[in-house]
Amino acid sequence: MYDEDDGGIRLRLLLDVSTIAAFGANVGVGKVLREIAEDVEDDSAAPFFAVTGPSLAPAYAAGTELRMLNLLVTHPNCVLIERSADSWQDLGWFMRHSPGKWHDVYAAFLAQTALQLGAYIFTATPDTYQAYEPHTPVLLLEEPFEEGQ
Numbered sequence: 001m002y003d004e005d006d007g008g009i010r011l012r013l014l015l016d017v018s019t020i021a022a023f024g025a026n027v028g029v030g031k032v033l034r035e036i037a038e039d040v041e042d043d044s045a046a047p048f049f050a051v052t053g054p055s056l057a058p059a060y061a062a063g064t065e066l067r068m069l070n071l072l073v074t075h076p077n078c079v080l081i082e083r084s085a086d087s088w089q090d091l092g093w094f095m096r097h098s099p100g101k102w103h104d105v106y107a108a109f110l111a112q113t114a115l116q117l118g119a120y121i122f123t124a125t126p127d128t129y130q131a132y133e134p135h136t137p138v139l140l141l142e143e144p145f146e147e148g149q
Contacts (some may be wrong), residue, residue, distance in 0.1 A: 123138055
């Protein structure tokens, strides 16, 4: 479990449902994670990316294989961020006071977490976040290149 006060750990990337579902199927996910791991080693910061419980659940419900989700969650450079029951008011305040009106609790939680931690949301659907909170930092998962295109 990730603790924001854990000395020196800086999350750089939060995977959303689209990138969690693409893990193992889209080479772009692994490529970005490798690039960040190499970059992190160069500046001596901790090599961490994160997934959230509220993002894992819809990926699993949409058909992502449980073994792939377990592989992701147990990755040595991954941390799992859960939402505590007593923080619902903070999330509600964020959803109420963002420029757009949030209709998706998992996406609001991910955007709020990214903004609090200074991390990017790795996503195939950037409008999910920027339509509601334009300052949400996102990194676009590109479609895999196929020969002949």
